[in-house]
Amino acid sequence: MAQNQRPASILDTLGEEIVRIITPVSICMLMVVILVSILSLDDSSSSSAMPTIATIAYSETGSDSSWDKFMGALLNSLVFVAVVTAVTFILVLLFYLRCTKFLKIYLGFSAFVVLKFSFPIDCVTFLVILYNFAVVGVLAVFISKMAILVTQAYLVVIGMLVAYWFTLLPEWTTWVLLVAMALYDLAAVLLPVGPLRLLVELAISRDEDIPALVYEARPVAHHDSGSRDGVVRRRVWSERRNVLHDSGGDVNSNAILSGNAGSNLNSGVVLSVASGHNDTRLAGAEEGRVVEANAELSAPLIDRRMNDNMHRQEEDDTSENLLLEGIGLGSTGAIKLGLGDFIFYSVLVGRAAMYDFMTVYACYLAIVAGLGVTLMLLAFYQKALPALPVSIMLGVLFYLLTRLLLEVFVVQCSMNLVMF
């Protein structure tokens, strides 16, 4: 066809990172929706929830008045957020005292618990299979040398299971909890005293990884990278503190929820961009070079390859700066999204699925839009940002609008065969 002879236009590769984050989020949400719609019983009777941390203050029954439900849900969420804050502070303390081993072991344990106990089926072969599955999952999460696809798949599965567990909570509690978590996330990441911000700054100053369950999108490989299929480009923040060499700091936190115990929670949902630290195949290369921003704002630096000769890294001018206003995609480098974001997005969509599919579509679009907005803000502000607030707020708003306004309208129009 004629297209084969044309040089590749920018449309071919633009926006690839965003799509690489949106895809696993969508898959997770889709699986939760399927699970919920297959396994859902009538929710008014299934509010015999197991006593969990989230319903400790108030167990909703179908017969309470709306106001009671709302107050009860508020109480529940406050307790939940308080527990989350306390545990996050403990996490910060442990990280500060360099007890990273302990944290890793704890992470592995919680992943193991989630993967193992969520299927209440008692059959010997199944148990063996499950056990294997869980162990591989723990290893995948633990050891970063595994094939990235396996790790990604396991993270999505963990997110899905935990999200499904959350959808078993009573309705009002779930919604108020989502909003409370969004607000908490906003506070924890942006306030100077917030635990997540402390965690992030500690990690940057020490140039370490935070031990956390984080989904990392595969780094974008350039088309003509031929032999190499790892990270080719890197992105370095040319902030004032990155003077000589800086891998840009890995700023990632997460929310780990140990399903059944429900009692310990490390939470924090941070969206960040990091330079591709994981692929250390670029052996001889430096971690990144920084050129002081010339005249422009702090703009990301990109090392890219020329199309004709296979140079590895170049000192580049701030060529992608234009993207900051227009598209905000920035360049490459892996985008990391905490697992808590996956979980709470899927909880929202799962809850919407318990009402009707129209709300599912509306909430899905709202969440993806919020994620896009957050990514753009990320490219603009270039520091760790909370990924929950925008999406959750948009999701809740669209849910309410759809449920109250849209559904009646569409049903009425369709019944009378009025379509446009």
Next chain:
Amino acid sequence: MTVAAGIGYALIALGPSLSLFVAVISKKPFLILTVLSSTLLWLISLIVLSGIWRAFLPLKSTTWWPFALLIISSVGFQEGLRVLFWKVYKRLEDTLDAFADRVGKPRLFLTDKMQIALAGGLGHGVAHAVFFCLSLLTPAFGPATFYVDRCPQMPFFLISAIIALAFVTIHTFSMVIAFNGYAEGNTTDQYFVPVVHLVAGMVVKSAFARCFCLLSQKFSLLRILFLIVLKNCQLSPETALVVFVWLNVLCHACSF
């Protein structure tokens, strides 16, 4: 009626758009983002419309003019949205061209621009199909089916699926024609799109004729639209042939 029937209805409404998505759109991430954002825009316009009209629902089905008013206002609103979409697209095009210059790649080709328009139209079409057909399809997975008074010959789900299919096509190609018209200043094309949209809406509503007549009218309209699209842009021959043959089959099936 059964799970199979439900899936069948869903595929009738969304089959072609799915193949279009897989063949053209999924290869370029930017187009995927365009589809998502135009779907979102259409949803927002629908929510605004429902907010405005909520107070007047449910409409009495005996008189026809409230429905006409509804259609005219909705189509007008959506066409206004299309103009807005065009303006945003112009700014985006400038940004993209500037970026291409900086990065040292060629500017947007004509096919690129048309693909963006196609993606935008597909977003609108998919949104229509999803909200007017798929979201009402949940009862179709059960053991029974549902008929409406206006058209007792076919189950309601089949009607909505076929009409959704037609509207997907209309929305998708209208966007391409409209963008082309705006770009070249071709007023015929510019006015053609809203007129077709309005006529389509009205044709569906005026269910005086039997269901089958209605549907075959709809599809003849589609054929005209498609021929105009073929004249204007250059789809790959395989795509064009497939869609055209399939459209013809449906036309004949509906007008026996």
